[in-house]
Amino acid sequence: MSASRAPVTDGLAATDDIGWAVRLLAATPTHEHRDPELLRRWARAADAFGAALAPVGCEARVVERDGGLELGLLARYTSRPPTVELFTDTLALAERVVDARGWRDWYPPGSVRAAALAHEAVHVHLHHGPAKAALKHALGHSALRLGRLRVPGHVAGAEEVAAHAYARTVCGLGRSPLLLTAALAAEAEARSGSANGSNPPPARDARREN
Amino acid sequence: MGVVILLVMAAGVAAMLTRKLPTAFALVLLAVVIAFLSGAPLTGKNSVLDTVLQEGAPALAATMVAIILGSWLGKLLDETGIAGTLVRKIVEFGGDRPTVVALGVLAVSALVGTVTGSAPAAMLAGIIGIPAMVAVGVPKVTAAGTVLMGIAVGVPFELPVWQFFSTALDLPVDTVRGFMVKLFPFALVAAVAYVVIENRRRGTEHAWSLKSVSARPAPRRERLGDAPWYALLAPVVPLVLALGLDVAIIPSMLAGVLYALVTTTRPGEMNKRLLRTLYGGFEVAAPPLALFVAIGILLAAVKLPGAVDALEPLMKAVSPQNPVLFVIVFTVLVPLCLYRGPLNVFGLGAGIAGVLIATGIYPAVAVLGMATSYNQVFGVADPTSTQTVWAAQYAGVSPQQVMVRTLPYVWLVALGGMCVTAALYL
Numbered sequence: 160m161s162a163s164r165a166p167v168t169d170g171l172a173a174t175d176d177i178g179w180a181v182r183l184l185a186a187t188p189t190h191e192h193r194d195p196e197l198l199r200r201w202a203r204a205a206d207a208f209g210a211a212l213a214p215v216g217c218e219a220r221v222v223e224r225d226g227g228l229e230l231g232l233l234a235r236y237t238s239r240p241p242t243v244e245l246f247t248d249t250l251a252l253a254e255r256v257v258d259a260r261g262w263r264d265w266y267p268p269g270s271v272r273a274a275a276l277a278h279e280a281v282h283v284h285l286h287h288g289p290a291k292a293a294l295k296h297a298l299g300h301s302a303l304r305l306g307r308l309r310v311p312g313h314v315a316g317a318e319e320v321a322a323h324a325y326a327r328t329v330c331g332l333g334r335s336p337l338l339l340t341a342a343l344a345a346e347a348e349a350r351s352g353s354a355n356g357s358n359p360p361p362a363r364d365a366r367r368e369n
Numbered sequence: 370m371g372v373v374i375l376l377v378m379a380a381g382v383a384a385m386l387t388r389k390l391p392t393a394f395a396l397v398l399l400a401v402v403i404a405f406l407s408g409a410p411l412t413g414k415n416s417v418l419d420t421v422l423q424e425g426a427p428a429l430a431a432t433m434v435a436i437i438l439g440s441w442l443g444k445l446l447d448e449t450g451i452a453g454t455l456v457r458k459i460v461e462f463g464g465d466r467p468t469v470v471a472l473g474v475l476a477v478s479a480l481v482g483t484v485t486g487s488a489p490a491a492m493l494a495g496i497i498g499i500p501a502m503v504a505v506g507v508p509k510v511t512a513a514g515t516v517l518m519g520i521a522v523g524v525p526f527e528l529p530v531w532q533f534f535s536t537a538l539d540l541p542v543d544t545v546r547g548f549m550v551k552l553f554p555f556a557l558v559a560a561v562a563y564v565v566i567e568n569r570r571r572g573t574e575h576a577w578s579l580k581s582v583s584a585r586p587a588p589r590r591e592r593l594g595d596a597p598w599y600a601l602l603a604p605v606v607p608l609v610l611a612l613g614l615d616v617a618i619i620p621s622m623l624a625g626v627l628y629a630l631v632t633t634t635r636p637g638e639m640n641k642r643l644l645r646t647l648y649g650g651f652e653v654a655a656p657p658l659a660l661f662v663a664i665g666i667l668l669a670a671v672k673l674p675g676a677v678d679a680l681e682p683l684m685k686a687v688s689p690q691n692p693v694l695f696v697i698v699f700t701v702l703v704p705l706c707l708y709r710g711p712l713n714v715f716g717l718g719a720g721i722a723g724v725l726i727a728t729g730i731y732p733a734v735a736v737l738g739m740a741t742s743y744n745q746v747f748g749v750a751d752p753t754s755t756q757t758v759w760a761a762q763y764a765g766v767s768p769q770q771v772m773v774r775t776l777p778y779v780w781l782v783a784l785g786g787m788c789v790t791a792a793l794y795l
């Protein structure tokens with residue numbers, strides 16, 4: 160497994176859970192120009208919100224399927240019809256990565272699947288209930304201020320941070336699933352790099368005629 | 370000889386479809402072959418060298434200048450953060466309602482579409498807009514289609530497009546503008562319907578993606594603050610001047626460039642920024658400029674007397690004169706503008722439009738109606754058009770998926786355009 164020898168992945172675990180949440184927010188479009196300290200504050204607020212959520216059941220249909228590595232996905236929630244897809248090939252790779260990195264204490268056997276279900280359950284919860292407004296309130300971001308009038312602003316990516324924090328808490332994981340996601344991303348990148356020999360051309364370079 | 374010319378055109382379409390030849394090269398080659406087949410001499414009046422190549426190449430010069438100015442303004446919108454600020458504000462205001470965010474990105478795309486076209490327009494609205502929509506739960510195909518449908522809403526007010534149809538079809542800009550204003554409601558209704566219906570049908574989507582965090586820290590990016598609110602009006606300045614105050618196209622676009630500059634840039638940095646974005650605009654404009662040189666050459670070839678004489682009987686025999694039949698036939702033929710097909714107005718379709726006008730089969734304004742209706746389809750659903758390829762790839766889906774999802778909506782736009790054309794001009 161290439162994960163054990165890829166130099167870029169050295170010390171992934173040295174970054175704390177909030178650090179990974181900040182990286183997720185920083186990589187989310189609309190935050191390109193944000194102050195890192197503001198992103199850290201939002202990451203903390205979203206993480207605390209997710210960790211404090213009462214356990215929610217997942218009433219969506221659960222489907223297991225292959226092809227997650229090709230899509231770059233571990234799990235996916237779609238609202239019509241409410242369905243959670245779990246990608247078995249990515250889950251299997253995740254278990255192997257946990258073993259290879261010696262992270263079994265943090266992610267016990269079968270916990271990645273449970274975390275995926277918990278993560279998507281939060282998306283269902285936020286999609287259908289009033290919790291989304293509560294998350295917005297917890298983040299405290301204003302889209303507009305006119306005297307006393309304050310319009311709360313949406314923070315893209317915060318829901319994802321909250322979902323990971325919830326999964327970490329309810330599944331009793333030692334570290335955030337975001338750390339495992341970063342390790343999986345490195346593994347998938349190493350695999351696609353060795354398969355293709357080089358990176359695919361970016362979409363910007365698509366042949367242009369008009 | 371008319372049949373031979375049509376066969377040559379078919380071969381040209383095949384070369385473009387199979388990507389044996391880039392469209393611009395294929396059009397020039399077609400023009401030279403058509404000119405020789407029409408019996409044009411090498412030099413002199415109505416000749417291959419002097420008329421087709423020498424006079425044809427700069428025939429669409431006014432359009433080319435408008436394209437350069439549009440690309441320049443587009444570069445300014447990008448570099449000054451105006452486009453990014455528009456999208457960010459929309460996400461902040463409407464982020465927990467995916468349909469609202471998508472409608473907002475649609476509006477920004479429409480604004481951008483009035484300024485510039487093709488892949489640069491898709492990039493301006495989509496680089497932040499597509500991932501921002503995906504982040505709030507809009508499915509990827511819907512997100513890519515939203516940007517394209519939005520640009521198509523702006524296309525009826527894209528000033529370089531007015532200039533193109535005005536020059537290519539030899540019509541006053543006022544006439545082009547008059548028809549575009551009638552086409553706009555169809556494009557707008559179809560785009561809003563697309564966003565609302567597709568978001569309702571497909572719902573929201575959230576994924577645990579491996580790409581959400583990277584093992585490598587994100588590279589330091591240049592931090593652009595939000596552009597001031599009054600700078601966000603820059604994309605509408607050319608439109609207000611050209612549409613509302615009847616100012617000519619090129620000065621209207623120059624005013625947009627100056628407005629974007631003075632509202633975002635310190636006086637000491639203006640010269641540097643103006644030059645940098647102008648040169649960047651040339652790079653963006655290069656592909657359409659090459660195409661417009663080629664289209665000018667093709668138009669010159671199909672207007673040669675020999676070509677008109679050869680094609681007139683054939684075209685008359687197959688072109689419906691009854692208004693109802695006109696609408697039915699040309700609406701059914703909509704797919705022929707896809708995949709660089711013969712009705713693509715930025716390809717062989719321009720030549721066919723030239724033939725229809727030169728032979729007097731339809732009035733020029735009816736050909737305008739037909740060509741602009743096809744343009745609304747091509748600009749969104751053609752899987753080989755650069756904006757569609759870019760938007761789809763950037764969203765992580767295939768251009769064909771975007772075509773399947775958007776085609777029904779833009780087909781209806783074309784139907785609307787054909788109905789207006791038949792009702793008013795036939």
